[in-house]
Amino acid sequence: MKLAFIVAAWLVGVIIGLETQTALLPLLLLMVGSVSLGLALRLRQLPVFPTVLAIILLLGVWRADSNADQLQPLTSESLTGQSGASVTLEGRISNDPETSDSRVKFSLDLSSAQLESGQILLDNRVLVFAEPPDGLVTRRSPPYFDYGDRVVISGPMRAPEPFGGFDYPAYLASQGISGVMLTESAAVIGEDAGWREWPYSLRGRLSESINDALPYPQSALGQALLLGLRSGLPPEMVDDFRSTGTSHLLAISGLHVGVLVAMFLAASAWLFGRRGFYFLAVPLIMVWAYALVSGLPPSVVRAAVMGSVYLVAVGIGRPGSIIPALALSAGLMTVVSPEIIQRVSFQLSFAAVAGIALTQPFVPQWSPPGINDKQTWWQAWAFHLLRWPFVALIISRSAMLATWPLLAFNFKEVALSGIVVTVLALPAMPFIMAGTLAAAMVGLVSTVAGQFLGWMVWVPTTYLIELVQASPDWTLETDWAGMWLVAIWYAGLGVLLLFLRPGRIGRLWASIKSGSKTMASHPFEPAKTIPIGLGAVVMIAAAVVLWWQVGSSSDGDLHVHFFDVGQGDSALIVTPDGRQMLVDAGASPDGAIQALSATLPNGDRSLDLVVMTHLDADHSRGLLNVLDQYQVGAVLVGKDDPDAAMRAQWQAAIDRNNTDVISLQQGFQLDLGSGVMAEVLNPRLGVGSGSSANNDAVVLRLAYDSISFLLTADVESETESYLSTGPSEIQSTVLKAAHHGSKSSSTANFLAAVDPDAVLISVGEGNSFGHPNVDVLGRLVSQTGVDRLYRTDQDGDVEFVTDGRELWVNTER
Numbered sequence: 001m002k003l004a005f006i007v008a009a010w011l012v013g014v015i016i017g018l019e020t021q022t023a024l025l026p027l028l029l030l031m032v033g034s035v036s037l038g039l040a041l042r043l044r045q046l047p048v049f050p051t052v053l054a055i056i057l058l059l060g061v062w063r064a065d066s067n068a069d070q071l072q073p074l075t076s077e078s079l080t081g082q083s084g085a086s087v088t089l090e091g092r093i094s095n096d097p098e099t100s101d102s103r104v105k106f107s108l109d110l111s112s113a114q115l116e117s118g119q120i121l122l123d124n125r126v127l128v129f130a131e132p133p134d135g136l137v138t139r140r141s142p143p144y145f146d147y148g149d150r151v152v153i154s155g156p157m158r159a160p161e162p163f164g165g166f167d168y169p170a171y172l173a174s175q176g177i178s179g180v181m182l183t184e185s186a187a188v189i190g191e192d193a194g195w196r197e198w199p200y201s202l203r204g205r206l207s208e209s210i211n212d213a214l215p216y217p218q219s220a221l222g223q224a225l226l227l228g229l230r231s232g233l234p235p236e237m238v239d240d241f242r243s244t245g246t247s248h249l250l251a252i253s254g255l256h257v258g259v260l261v262a263m264f265l266a267a268s269a270w271l272f273g274r275r276g277f278y279f280l281a282v283p284l285i286m287v288w289a290y291a292l293v294s295g296l297p298p299s300v301v302r303a304a305v306m307g308s309v310y311l312v313a314v315g316i317g318r319p320g321s322i323i324p325a326l327a328l329s330a331g332l333m334t335v336v337s338p339e340i341i342q343r344v345s346f347q348l349s350f351a352a353v354a355g356i357a358l359t360q361p362f363v364p365q366w367s368p369p370g371i372n373d374k375q376t377w378w379q380a381w382a383f384h385l386l387r388w389p390f391v392a393l394i395i396s397r398s399a400m401l402a403t404w405p406l407l408a409f410n411f412k413e414v415a416l417s418g419i420v421v422t423v424l425a426l427p428a429m430p431f432i433m434a435g436t437l438a439a440a441m442v443g444l445v446s447t448v449a450g451q452f453l454g455w456m457v458w459v460p461t462t463y464l465i466e467l468v469q470a471s472p473d474w475t476l477e478t479d480w481a482g483m484w485l486v487a488i489w490y491a492g493l494g495v496l497l498l499f500l501r502p503g504r505i506g507r508l509w510a511s512i513k514s515g516s517k518t519m520a521s522h523p524f525e526p527a528k529t530i531p532i533g534l535g536a537v538v539m540i541a542a543a544v545v546l547w548w549q550v551g552s553s554s555d556g557d558l559h560v561h562f563f564d565v566g567q568g569d570s571a572l573i574v575t576p577d578g579r580q581m582l583v584d585a586g587a588s589p590d591g592a593i594q595a596l597s598a599t600l601p602n603g604d605r606s607l608d609l610v611v612m613t614h615l616d617a618d619h620s621r622g623l624l625n626v627l628d629q630y631q632v633g634a635v636l637v638g639k640d641d642p643d644a645a646m647r648a649q650w651q652a653a654i655d656r657n658n659t660d661v662i663s664l665q666q667g668f669q670l671d672l673g674s675g676v677m678a679e680v681l682n683p684r685l686g687v688g689s690g691s692s693a694n695n696d697a698v699v700l701r702l703a704y705d706s707i708s709f710l711l712t713a714d715v716e717s718e719t720e721s722y723l724s725t726g727p728s729e730i731q732s733t734v735l736k737a738a739h740h741g742s743k744s745s746s747t748a749n750f751l752a753a754v755d756p757d758a759v760l761i762s763v764g765e766g767n768s769f770g771h772p773n774v775d776v777l778g779r780l781v782s783q784t785g786v787d788r789l790y791r792t793d794q795d796g797d798v799e800f801v802t803d804g805r806e807l808w809v810n811t812e813r
Contacts, residue, residue, distance in 0.1 A: 002049065005049075005053060006052070006053065006056055006331075007327040007328050007330070007331040008327065009053040009054075009056040009057040009060070010056050010057070010059070010060040010331050010334070011060065011327075011330065011331060011334065011341065012057055012060065013056065013057035013058060013059060013060020013061040013062075013063075013064070014060040014061070014063060014064045014334050014338045014341055015060075015064075015341060016057075016060070016061050016064070017060060017061040017062065017063065017064025017065045017338065018064045018338060018339065018341070018342060020061075030058055031055060031058045031059075034051055034054045034055045034058065035051075035055065037051050037054075038051035038052065038055070060334075060338075063334075063335065063338055064338040064339075074110075074122075074124050074126060074157060074159075074178040074179035078157075079113055079115060079157065084156045085156060086154055086155055086156055087113055087114075087115065087154070087155070087156070087157055088113065088114040088152065088153070088154045089108070089110055089112070089113050089114075089122070089126070089152070089153050089154075089157075089181070090110070090111055090112050090113075090114070090150070090151070090152045090153075090189075091108040091109050091110040091111050091112075091122075091126075091150070091151060091153075092108065092109050092111070092148065092149070092150050092151070092192055093106045093107070093108055093109075093145060093146065093147055093148060093149045093151060094106075094107045094108065094109045094125065094147070095107045095147065095295075095297075096147055096200055096203065096204075096229075096295050097143045097144075097145040097146065097147070098143060098229065098231040099142060099143045099231055099589055100129060100231065101588070101589070102131070102587075102617065102621065103129040103130055103131055103182070104129070104130050104131075104132055104143045104144060104145050105127070105128070105129050106127075106128055106130070106145055107125055107126070107127055107128070107175070107177060108125065108126050108127075108128050108151060108153070109124075109125050110122040110123070110124045110125065110126060111123075124178045124179070125175070125176045125177050125178065126157070126177060126178065126179040126180065126181055127160075127172060127177050127179070127180045127181070128151075128153055128180075128181050128183060128186070129180075129181070129182045129183070130145070130151075130153060130183050130184075130186035131183070131184045131186065132144035132145065132186070132649075133186065133187060134647075134648035135648075136188060137648045137649045137652045138648055138651070138652050138655075139652075140652075141628075141652075141656055142624065142625075142628070145186075145188070146191070146200070147197065147200040148191055148192050148194060148197055148200075149188045149190070149191055149192075150188065150189050150190035150191065150192055151186055151187065151188055151189065152186070152187050152189055153181060153183045153185065153186045153187075154183060154185040155181050155182060155183035155184065155185065156181070157179045157180070157181050158179065158180055158181070159179060159180070160172050160177075160179070160180050199292050199293070199295060199296055200295055202292070202293060203227055203229075203293055203294070203295050205444060206226075206227060206293055206437075206440040206441070206444070207223055207227055207229055208628075209439075209440040209441075209443035209444050209447075209450060210222050210223050210226070210227075210436060210439070210440045210443070210454075211223075211628075211629050212443055212447050212450060212451065212605070212629075213439040213440060213442075213443045213447075213450040213451050213453065213454030213457075214436070214439065214454040214457060214458060214461070215454075215458070215597055215602050215604075215605070216593050216594065216596070216597035216629070217233070217234050217237060217465065217594065217597060218457070218458055218461040218462060218465070219232075220232040220233045220234065220237075220590075221233065221237070221432075221461055221464065221465060222432065222436035222440075222457065222461060224250050225249070225250070225252070225256070225429065225432055225433055225436070226290075226293060226294070226432075226433050226436045226437055226440070227293060227294055227295065228251075228252045228294045228295060228297060228300070230250060230251075232590055233250070234590070234594050237465065237468075238250070240468045240469050240471075241468055243415070243473040243475075244415050244417050244421050244468055244471040244472075244473060245407075245413075245414060245415020245417065245421070245422075245475070246415070246421050246422055246425065246468055246471075248348070248403075248407075248422075249422065249425060249429070249464075251299075252294050252297065252299065252300050253299055253300075253303060253348055253349045253352065256290075256300075256303070256429065256433065257287060257290065257291075257300065257303035257304055257306075257307045257349075258303070258307065258352045258355075258399060259399070259426060259429050259430055260283070260286055260287055260290055260307075260430060260433065260434075261283050261287055261307040261310065261311065263430040264282050264283035264286045264287075264430075264434075265279075265280070265282075265283045265311070265314070267282070268280070268281075268282040268283055280311050280314065280315050283307075283311060284308060284311050286434070287304050287307045287308065287311075288304055288308075289437070290304070290433065290437075291303075291304040293437065299346070299349055302333060302340070302346060302349055302350075303349045303352075305329050305333070306329050306330075306349070306350065306354075309328070309329045330350055333346075344406065344410045347406050347410075348403050348406055348407075351402040351403045351406060352399045352402055352403050354402060355398045355399050355401060355402025355403070399422075399426065400422050400423060401493070402493075405481070405485050405486045405489040405490070406486065408478040408481040408485065409478070409481045409482065409483065409485060409486050412477065412478050412479050412481065413475050413476065413477050413478055414475070414476050414478050415473070415474065415475050415476075417471045417472050417473070417474045420471075421467060421468060421471045424467055425464050425467055425468070428460040428461075428463055428464050429464075431457070431460045432457060432460050432461050432464065435453065435456055435457035435460070436457050436461075438453055438457075439451075439453035439454040439456075439457055458602070556576045556803070557576055557801050557802060557803050558573075558574070558575060558576055558674075558676055558704045558707070558801070558802050558803075558804070559572075559573070559574040559799060559800070559801050560572075560573050560574075560702070560709055560734070560799070560800045560801075561573075561574070561595070561599055561797060561798070561799045561800075562736065562760050562762055562790075562792060562797065562798045562799075562800075563586070563591070563592060563595035563792070563797050564595075564762075564792040564793070564795075564796045564797050564798075564812065565585070565586025565587070565588055565591035565592055565595065565622065565762075565792075566586060566587060566588055566591060566764040566765075566767075567587065567618055567740065567763065567764030567767040567769070567771070568584070568585075568586030568587040568588070568591070568618035568619060568622070568762070568764070569583070569584040569586065569613070569618065569619050569713065569714075569736075569740075569762045570582070570583070570584050570585045570586045570591070570592045570595065570622065570762070571583040571584065571711060571736065571762075572595070572596065572599060573672070573676075573678075573702060575672045575673055575674050575676045576673075576674040576675075576676065576704075577673050577674045579608045579609075579672055579673055580600070580606075580607050580608050580609075581607070581608060581609040581610070581611065581672065581678075582596070582607050582609070582610045582611070582623075582626065583610075583611040583613065583700065583711055584611070584612065584613055584619040584620065584622075584623070584713070585619070585620070585621070585622030585623040585625075585626050586618060586619070586621070586622040587617050587618040587619075587621050587622065588621070588622055589621065589622060589624065589625050590622075590625060591622050592622040592623070592625075592626055593622070593625050593626065593629060595797065596626070596630070599797075605629065605630050605631060606630060606631040606632075606633075607626070607630050607631070607632050607633065608633045608634075609632075609633055609634055609635075609636060609670075610623065610626065610627070610632050610634075610635045610636070611635075611636045611637075611664075611698060611700065612635060612636070612637045612638075612650070612698075613638065613697045613698040613699075613711075613713035613714070614638060614641070614644075614693065614694065614696060614697040614698070614713060614714065615641050615644035615645075615646045615647060615650060616644075616646075616694070616714060617645065617646055619697075619713070619714070620646050620650060621646060621649075623650075623653070624649055624650070624653045627653045627654070627657045627659055628653065628656075628657065632657070632659055633660070634659070634660040634661070634662055635654065635659050635660065635661050635662070636661075636662050636663075636664050636670075636698070637661060637662070637663055637664065637698070638663070638664055638665075638682070638683045638696055638697060638698040639663075639683045639696040640663075641693060641696070644693075664680045664683075664698055665680065665683055665684065665685045666680055666681060666682055666683065666684045666685065666728070667679075667680065668680035674704075675704060675705060675804065676702065676703070676704045677702070677703050677704075678700050678701070678702050678703075679700070679701045679703070679728065680698065680699070680700060681699040681700070681701055681723060681726075681728050681730065682695075682696075682697065682698060682699035682715060682719055682723070683695075683696045683697070683698065684722075692716050692718075692744070694713070694714040694715055694716050694739065694744075695715055695716055695718050695719040697712075697713035697714050697715050697719075698713060699711065699712050699713060699715060699719070699723070701728070701729070701730065701732060704802060704804045705803075705804025705805060706733075706804060706805055707733045707734075707802040707804055707805070707806075707807055708731075708732040708733050708734070709732055709733065709734045709735075709736070709800070710730060710732035710734070710735050710736065710754055710756070711736045712735070712736055712737070712738035712745070713738065713739075714738060714739040714740075714742075714745075715738050715739070715745065716738070716739065716742075716744040716745050717744060717745060717747050717750075720738065720745060720746075720747050720749075720750035721747070721749070721750070723750065723753070724749050724750050724752075724753040730753055730754050731753070731754060731755050732754055732755075732756055733756065733757050733758065733807060734756060734757070734758045734759070734760065734800055734807070735751075735754050735756035735758075735759045735760070736759075736760050736762065737759055737760065737761045737762075737772070737776070737780065739771075740761065740762060740763040740764075740767075740769070740771040740772065741761045741763055741771045741772020741773055741776050741777065741780075742769070742771055742772070742773060742776070743773040743775060743776060745776070746776045746779060746780065748779055751779055751780070751783050755783075756783065756784060757784065757788060757807075758784055758788040758789075758790065758800075758807070758809065759780050759783065759784050759788065759789050759790070760790045760791075760792075760798055760800075761780075761789070761790070761791045761792070762792050763791060763792060763793050764792075764793060765793035765794075766793075767793075772791070777789075790809070790811065794813070795811040795812060795813055796811060796812025796813040797811070797812040798810070798811050798812070799811075
């Protein structure tokens with residue numbers, strides 16, 4: 001117990017030092033006085049331990065004070081004296097870069113700044129949102145920048161600002177970040193990844209393997225839970241987790257590590273028995289493997305250290321010493337970085353691991369039933385089926401009981417449904433994390449085998465997604481929650497744990513087990529047939545999946561989906577015999593991916609054709625991820641535009657995926673099967689684009705018996721005028737209005753020539769361009785009527801279905 005008191009004194013001193021500014025001289029005087037008092041007590045043969053605690057406390061105060069310099073914001077004004085001035089900085093990327101819309105986000109540890117007065121040395125960290133240069137795009141895969149890159153960036157520096165009640169500056173300061181830069185000038189001048197290059201490289205390869213093994217959005221959730229990569233999560237999924245108070249499940253922390261420790265410890269003890277240290281190897285390896293593949297972020301390393309400390313305590317036969325051991329690990333961490341004790345992530349990690357560890361003695365250590373002729377077959381199976389959910393329930397409840405006061409105090413709200421949802425969700429977490437890791441590792445060797453395991457993981461992952469989506473948004477405001485709540489709650493838990501001694505619980509379980517000896521093993525020893533039974537379950541599940549895939553094939557109609565991808569275009573054509581052609585993919589990197597995953601059969605990661613109408617970002621940027629994550633038969637393109645901003649990224653995506661590219665021009669006919677034909681009406685060979693490059697965009701007319709669709713991309717009045725009088729038939733049942741309803745398109749003569757029964761405008765809600773134009777809307781309404789004018793900003797995804805004679809329309813909203 002003395003160790004616990006020593007660590008407690010240190011932590012109290014650290015907290016005092018962080019919350020106050022104590023001069024060095026008073027600290028020295030107090031320390032000298034404490035040493036003198038200790039010597040006096042020793043001479044009188046009195047206990048000196050209280051004096052030792054006082055000295056440890058003062059050392060904690062001194063250590064915190066020595067590290068308590070406030071992080072000063074780094075801005076253009078602080079560097080140059082001019083607000084908004086451009087500065088040139090050099091540094092090293094210190095985290096795993098992530099794609100953020102059209103830019104790449106990373107932390108940069110600065111080494112110097114180049115100013116007019118010369119070069120100055122810096123020791124700051126800034127958050128950078130950078131446009132990758134074309135030269136980097138052509139030789140690397142997304143996100144183009146890597147951990148350890150030495151980078152030179154230029155642009156204005158600004159201080160982070162709070163938003164929506166969230167103290168963003170404090171959040172960044174807790175990570176050592178003192179400024180933010182959005183830059184269009186970023187150059188890699190060297191690489192210095194060090195020993196962490198291999199973990200980050202493995203993380204990237206596993207991320208790609210997860211994309212191949214699991215359908216979206218299950219793959220995005222698996223990446224978040226296993227690798228800590230959250231950039232691919234659909235915004236609506238993030239909102240669902242946040243509104244139900246379960247967003248902590250998406251952030252790798254002590255909760256995840258604690259669940260892994262508990263579940264693998266129980267599984268290892270069941271498989272190998274509690275002999276020696278052997279049964280501890282499995283959970284120890286899994287914890288550090290998890291930390292490794294997650295990129296070794298500080299929060300996971302801290303939790304892994306605490307989990308390892310607990311496993312050591314179990315191994316030496318003293319699991320009751322877990323709190324002193326965990327406290328020691330926390331104390332050692334604060335020696336290195338005193339400020340981490342103030343970070344909510346550290347507090348939550350410590351509380352979750354401690355809560356799970358403290359309840360382990362109360363988890364019944366059942367053994368498989370013995371041999372007894374009186375045991376029925378269902379009793380043996382019930383034992384194994386009910387044990388694990390019961391253990392998972394205990395683990396999840398202990399983690400929630402240990403962390404909810406911190407959530408209430410720090411975030412001032414508690415989602416009432418969050419506790420229930422977390423309890424229901426946590427039993428699936430180990431299977432999601434371990435299964436995703438297995439699928440990803442196997443997928444590195446064989447994509448097909450990885451996909452097979454991915455289907456096994458699909459079940460718990462989908463369960464978690466559906467659980468969160470179905471949960472009500474009930475939130476309790478906890479502005480009243482103060483430090484008193486935290487103190488009272490944890491003091492009460494401490495008293496309860498002292499009362500409920502593990503020996504008492506053990507005797508209770510012993511009596512329960514003695515009363516259930518009649519549940520002995522059947523002569524056929526069904527417990528030993530469990531591996532065979534599990535194999536049968538896996539094979540049956542695989543057969544069901546294959547049957548479902550066959551049953552979810554095309555229904556014999558032509559489907560044309562117009563996806564709501566914001567301010568951009570994206571359409572999916574599915575022919576009566578199931579062929580799939582994607583036309584553009586919007587500006588968002590994941591917008592089309594989300595739409596495709598929701599539309600195509602689960603597990604379908606292939607597209608027969610992809611059409612890139614032109615290289616404007618609002619049509620082509622989303623195709624970069626489509627090419628990376630889907631098997632594409634061929635890409636159809638119009639005229640090349642060497643000056644397009646997306647040109648380098650587009651060509652790099654084509655090259656790294658070895659995708660076949662076919663150039664289109666007016667007059668091409670595409671036979672899509674089942675009587676569906678697509679005719680290329682634009683671009684025209686040997687004809688310039690006129691006043692705008694939009695006039696070179698690919699225009700397609702899709703026809704199926706008597707129903708037709710005209711997809712006009714972003715062409716403007718010049719091309720519309722030609723199409724109206726050209727040799728090709730343009731009359732169509734459905735018109736996709738050109739250029740998002742811009743005033744430069746949808747002229748009266750063109751609408752008269754097309755004579756559509758329905759019009760679709762692909763446009764982003766509240767866009768800055770004022771699309772669709774009021775006059776254009778008037779012309780379209782006059783043509784089709786209000787009821788036959790569809791807009792993705794108002795109707796969401798819009799699906800047209802036809803058998804070639806009749807037309808049906810389904811809207812998302």
